[in-house]
Amino acid sequence: MGIFDKLKAGLQKTTRQLRDGLDRLDEMVGLGGLSETRTREIDVDTADTLEEILLMADVGVAASGEIVQSVGRRQRRGESLRDLVKQEMLRILESSNAPIAITSKPHVALIVGVNGVGKTTTIGKLANQLKGEGRAVLICAADTFRAAAVDQLQIWADRAGVGIVRAREGSDPAAVVFDAMTAAKARQRDVVLVDTAGRLHTRANLMNELDKIRRVAGREVPGAPHEVLLVLDATVGQNGLAQAREFTNVAGVTGIVLTKLDGTAKGGIAVAIAHDLKLPIRYVGVGEGVDDLLPFAPRDYVDAIFLEKW
DSSP, X not given: OOHHHHHHHHTHHHHHHHHHHHHHHHHHHTOTTOOTTOOOOOOHHHHHHHHHHHHHXXXXXXHHHHHHHHHHHSOOSSOOHHHHHHHHHHHHHHHSOOOOOOOSSSEEEEEEOOTTSOHHHHHHHHHHHHHHTTOOEEXXXXXXXXXXXXXXXXXXXXXXXXXXXXXXXXXXXXXXXXXXXXXXXXXXXXXEEEEOOOOOTTXXXXXXXXXXHHHHHHHHSTTOXXXXXXXXXGGGTTHHHHHHHHHXXXXXXXXXXXXXXXXXXOTTHHHHHHHHHOOOEEEEEOSSSTTOEEEOOHHHHHHHHHTOOO
């Protein structure tokens, strides 16, 4: 499958929630068949229904309100509500989009997030992808708190064919990071992916440990961590925004990895993230396979939701 087809398959539930709802609304208000010379404003009831459709897809209160206002201000000439919403969603997603720039060696990426969001599998898939791009990758297993976490990461490292720096369960995570930075420099690795323990964003002691990891990495490799990727589970919806704000305050998050999009009708959360947090979405997870972590492309994402390419 190509990227568009994978996204389309992963976002089926979001498509049913969002596109189908907008098409029904267009039919109700008769906007879909306007000629290029006719215009029509949406009334209050239509605006309320449109906002409800967006909220059900987890576009978020602030982003939904902005989209409804923008659509209401525009003079529609032969454009359906679906077309206008699609344009507004793309505008919001593109406003915060930025590709990862690997300009240093080693490029250190810290992977953070709460338990259960898919950090370990994300690291394995990302390592596999980077290796496929010709990058020499090293994984740092700094999640020494959770039982079997290091063993799980070892399996992913073996599957991707990349090296791993690990220690015994219960070891100091910052010490493991120090060893990984030293090894990456000695082995001339291009990228270091640092796994961290799944931290509850309300647990101050664990967040302080994360800050210690950042300091150690920065002391050993200038500018590290160059990227702090927060892994968010799309199925938790707006709760993910609260997690992201807390992690950004403590860990200086620079990008988002949005996982489990294949199991939710809330793919609009990507728009809420871009609108509310002004953080780029770096990757999206649309399945369990090793190739199901995709670089985020706003146009492809919106096209896949609406089952059409511009």
